[in-house]
Amino acid sequence: MTRAAWDAAPAKAAWEAAPADIARKEAPAWGATPAEALGPLGVPLVDLLDRVLATGVVVTGDLVIAIAEVPLVRLSLHALLSSVNERVPAPWTDSGPL
Amino acid sequence: MTPPESPTLTYAFAVCRGGTLTALAALPGLGTGAPVRTLAAGPLTAVVQDVPAAGFGEEALRRRLSDRDELERCARAHHTVITAASALAPTVPLPLATLYLDDGRAREALGERETSLLTALDRITGRAEWGVKVYAPTGPPPAPEAAREATPADGPASGRAYLDRVRTRQRSREQHHTLTLRAAERVDIAVRSLAVAARRLRPHGVEVTGKHRTHVLNAAYLLDLGRERELRAALASLRRDETDVQIELSGPWAPYSFADGGVTDGGPTDGGMSP
Numbered sequence: 001m002t003r004a005a006w007d008a009a010p011a012k013a014a015w016e017a018a019p020a021d022i023a024r025k026e027a028p029a030w031g032a033t034p035a036e037a038l039g040p041l042g043v044p045l046v047d048l049l050d051r052v053l054a055t056g057v058v059v060t061g062d063l064v065i066a067i068a069e070v071p072l073v074r075l076s077l078h079a080l081l082s083s084v085n086e087r088v089p090a091p092w093t094d095s096g097p098l
Numbered sequence: 099m100t101p102p103e104s105p106t107l108t109y110a111f112a113v114c115r116g117g118t119l120t121a122l123a124a125l126p127g128l129g130t131g132a133p134v135r136t137l138a139a140g141p142l143t144a145v146v147q148d149v150p151a152a153g154f155g156e157e158a159l160r161r162r163l164s165d166r167d168e169l170e171r172c173a174r175a176h177h178t179v180i181t182a183a184s185a186l187a188p189t190v191p192l193p194l195a196t197l198y199l200d201d202g203r204a205r206e207a208l209g210e211r212e213t214s215l216l217t218a219l220d221r222i223t224g225r226a227e228w229g230v231k232v233y234a235p236t237g238p239p240p241a242p243e244a245a246r247e248a249t250p251a252d253g254p255a256s257g258r259a260y261l262d263r264v265r266t267r268q269r270s271r272e273q274h275h276t277l278t279l280r281a282a283e284r285v286d287i288a289v290r291s292l293a294v295a296a297r298r299l300r301p302h303g304v305e306v307t308g309k310h311r312t313h314v315l316n317a318a319y320l321l322d323l324g325r326e327r328e329l330r331a332a333l334a335s336l337r338r339d340e341t342d343v344q345i346e347l348s349g350p351w352a353p354y355s356f357a358d359g360g361v362t363d364g365g366p367t368d369g370g371m372s373p
Contacts, residue, residue: 045173047229050316052173
């Protein structure tokens with residue numbers, strides 16, 4: 001979905017009104033796995049991104065994405081961050097190594 | 099461990115020490131069809147999965163993680179495996195999309211980080227992460243009583259009364275903001291006293307919180323496993339005392355925010371202020 005399409009979508013307003021509820025409702029099929037029962041149920045995406053991205057980028061970013069022996073974490077995560085930024089502004093701790 | 103026909107990469111979710119992790123094989127992981135498995139690397143055990151190189155190469159990965167739905171799917175898959183592992187053994191979560199060319203490369207990379215990973219495992223063993231968020235409702239500021247009462251008596255000086263009202267309203271808004279920040283600080287101090295480590299995450303913007311409230315504190319705390327009841331009691335008491343703010347608790351989380359070498363406070367860069 002493009003940025004403009006998203007802006008126009010009714011889902012956007014709903015997301016802004018109740019992000020946690022939406023994240024819970026939209027939780028994909030892996031929610032049905034046994035592991036989900038062990039952790040916080042229906043974790044809001046934004047709380048999750050706070051963690052998987054903050055640790056990924058800031059904390060252990062140098063345990064690298066090593067494809068073809070090239071550390072790609074900076075390259076590919078840069079794309080990720082700029083895209084996330086559109087709707088989930090800055091969930092990470094600080095600017096990180098990017 | 100028979101090599102499949104199409105080339106694969108090794109996706110690493112987490113690093114554990116000890117524990118019986120065979121139950122993880124039942125998880126779909128990233129849904130590639132390959133089982134979630136363990137990979138011994140010296141004293142460490144990595145939780146990994148084979149993923150097709152075609153779907154997780156640089157370009158494919160970039161596309162995948164740039165798409166919100168796909169990013170969410172990956173983040174939740176990653177989180178599910180980490181959560182399951184951390185229920186079975188001390189677990190250091192690895193970043194989303196930590197990929198290696200093969201098992202050998204993964205072992206090598208973990209070997210290079212062995213000391214710091216062992217230190218991190220020491221720190222998080224027997225502990226869990228909890229998230230505490232504090233919000234301030236953004237309703238209209240309290241009515242400026244003084245200014246309103248003064249108005250009728252002022253008569254001709256109504257211009258001045260108007261300015262007074264504006265000034266008072268502005269001041270009361272600032273005071274309200276300061277009050278909520280102080281409340282957030284008190285919440286932080288109280289929870290911190292139960293924790294072995296604390297970390298400030300950046301508060302979320304209005305796109306996430308909605309216009310009806312401002313996010314003034316987004317913090318993570320590392321607590322000993324036995325302290326959940328104390329934590330809940332402390333928050334119940336804080337909720338009674340701090341009526342200007344809303345306090346939310348999440349967890350227990352795998353120790354995402356405490357996996358790095360130096361667990362530090364966010365410091366002056368993130369005092370939780372949002373204008």
